[in-house]
Amino acid sequence: MDKHLVEVKNLRTYFYTASGISKAVDGVSFTVDEGETLGIVGESGCGKSVMSASIMRLLASKAGKIVDGTVHFNGADVRALNENQLREFRGKDVAMIFQDPMTTLDPVFKIGDQMVEAIQAHENITKEEARRISAEALGKVGIPDPEKRLNSYPFELSGGMCQRVAIAMVLCGKPKLIIADEPTTALDVTMQAQILKLMKQLQTESHTAIMLITHNLGVVWEMCDRVMVMYAGRVVEQAAVKELYSNPMHPYTWGLMDSMPALNDTPKEPMSTIEGMPPDLRLVGKGCNFRDRCKYAQPQCAEVVPEPVDLGNGHCVACLLQTREHRLEREGGKRHG
Amino acid sequence: MAERDVLLEVEHLTKTFPIQGRNRERKQFLYALDDVSLQIHRGETLGVIGESGCGKSTLSRCIVSLHKATEGKIFLDGQDISQMRGKERKNMHRRIQMIFQDPYSSLDPRKTVAQSVMEPFIIHNIQPEGMSRLERALELIQAVGLDQYHMHRYPYEFSGGQRQRINIARALTVGPELLVCDEPVSALDVSMQAQVLNLLIRLQQEFHLTYLFISHDLSVIRYISDTIAVMYLGHIVELCPAGDIYQRPLHPYTQALLSAIPPSSPFEEKEQIELKGDIPSPIGRQPGCPLASRCQHCTQRCRTERPELKAVEKDHSVACFLYSQ
């Protein structure tokens, strides 16, 4: 049990709004091992960002509360940490990279000063030493002239460069886990390729675990070891990347994979889509959240919340229809090699 | 194959934006578009792909007259649109419509769906044949896959995908021939994106539309286009039939773009053609090939001379010296 780096069990985070309880994260369990990359895939509003904020205990709104579940990091209960321990946990053990690097970088301070401050917050070293470490880190993430760049303000750099700086800041803390929340979504494809390559390379060097939150399956195929598909606050499928790709089991995963246009598709042929829209998280209750959009839905799907079932090799799927003797066959999906 | 009829022609279009210089510095210009020429054929889709800041949005805004071209001309059916005045100009607005990227800001928050969709009727004083304006609006709303009960709701009650449908319905009210789609699916989730793309393809056949489709996503462009233009730093660097972009990309930039796309399966091992560094600044006119600073095939000639967009074979043009010998 204690060999997992992160162990989340049955996590529930609800938002209490004037118009009802929004179940943003509703019973999520998973683990991340050292040096592993876990991809978390889902559309906007599926709860992936709220989940990472819950793990970091960074829920901004007073309305959002973790109502149930446990989060263990390196064996320690994250929900029980006090303010001091929490600061240590956030800066040193776990670091976050956000979609918009500007949320990590303060626009009114020089990059060097911000990095030095971040380093000194957790390590008892001199300013000069911290500056040297910062410059080294900037060089590592491929920023030309790192010494000079320390004196730049964030707005003087492009989005891709800022994201590199954010990654460099993360590196300085030597975290055991990096939570990357859509780190390349705001970037162009060529820059995205560079950043992903950089993250991969750094991971091999330092053996850091990464939780990569994204909506882009292509990024998952490239980066991750395991992947977890979320829908409306719940995990619908979890498997090793190659296993998920060759043998997806949940109808939502099928839809997600089929609605990405691929370069070798026949142009202008209607794509298969997931009809309808994700449900309002204040309305979900009993039954499978995906049933309204699922073409295989049965009456029982409205009654029982499907539990994740392990099909072997750590491939879990939460779908009633997949646990019967005759498994559901994917219809008309793209054929993958 | 029948003769392809040119609906819109862009000739040597250049658009610059003045940059406020500090103190006494010389006034500088940002070259958003630099000598762009292309043709859009009736009933077809021209896809424009490029990274942010490559000028693809400026191109679309020049075509719908939101920007005034600094140099060059745009012809609609052989007529220069910058010369159009009064009634002619209003008529031109009926023939060219646009779908914007951001579904959240492109609808007036204080107008119901019905009001927004009927707006063009009022502007152009159109009376649909044999039915009221409201009935026609309902027809269009249903054509884009929304329901009657959506008619009297406000934009904030809709998701991004639904709003984009409303935008499409509004653009269709005037019966346009050319629909300029500026990243219409970029702000949407994967499943919504597929829905809207399917809708656009269906409507193209149903209403005989011509599309100028702009995106930064090569798979989307490849999927919807007949012809693809690759833009980089205000220039078109490659122009080819959609099929060729995947099978035979010629320009080094196109090749790099293609290799940068995340793999379509975890088993795929991609050969990465890395472009070094960042996109150079578009301020001021630089001599030479725009890609020179990042290209691995760069020669002395590339730094001093600008390659022209030249046809290397039928329908496939590229602006690169590698193919000019």
Added chain:
Amino acid sequence: MNTTNTAASERAISSEALFKREEKANSLWRKFCRNRAAVVGLIIVAFMVFIAVFSPLVAQQSPNELDLPNRLLPPLSPGHLFGTDEFGRDLFARIIYGSRTSIIIAAGASVVGCLLGLVVGLVAGYAGGAVDSVLMRIVDGMFAFPSILLSIVLVTVLGNGALNVILALGISSLPKFARVVRGQVTILKNEEYCNAERVLGASHLRLVIRHILPNAMSPIIVYFTLNIASAILSEAGLSFLGLGIIAPTPSWGNILRAGNSFLGTAPHVAFLPGAFILLAVLGFNLTGDGIRDALDPKMKR
């Protein structure tokens, strides 16, 4: 298939219900009512408007009836709830009738200032460029004067009288309105939906009137309410200086001015109109703040 359809329709109904609930929770009125200070403010405003409109019913006595033997009676004297002033006039009646003058002038001045500001702000913001620069420099010039000084100058030029005071106060609040409107318009005119209108071929006038103005209204309404409060103060100031409403017509300002001379012997003559001014200003300010908070989409709870 059938079953999924019914499930879907069931959910559609409940999402309809949810939407109603949300609409209710987020309606302006609900949000406003959740703010206690704002409700208190609104009650004060309603009270002030009521006494202004129904002055003859609220005050039984005439505000101008002299009764020299009963000068400077203290409050709660028989027949004179608030006592009398230096000419023996009933102070209660004077303050009630004074509210009429004060509130009409304040509201009128705000309307004038708002309309002028709208025109200047819309033109400057929408046209941009040189027109914007010229108009806004003029507005900046007006800003350079403290608004009370500007009103004093204007009243001196225009002369006394309610209409002139309205004009003077209105003009002196023009720059504030123009700024707010211009700021809104410069943001709104670049909104994508305005571009969509342009692509549809809409005229500038249609764009401004039908799309920009309605969307710019909410901060203007807030500002209008807040401006009434400051106009009440300005009017009182002008009248206090003897430049605004001239006695015998009662206004809070000139009653205060009259009471100024008897602060030692009969403080209530100055204190009571002062209290009303304070209350009215407080009421309009609280209401304005309440509207602003209710209109702020971030204030969901």
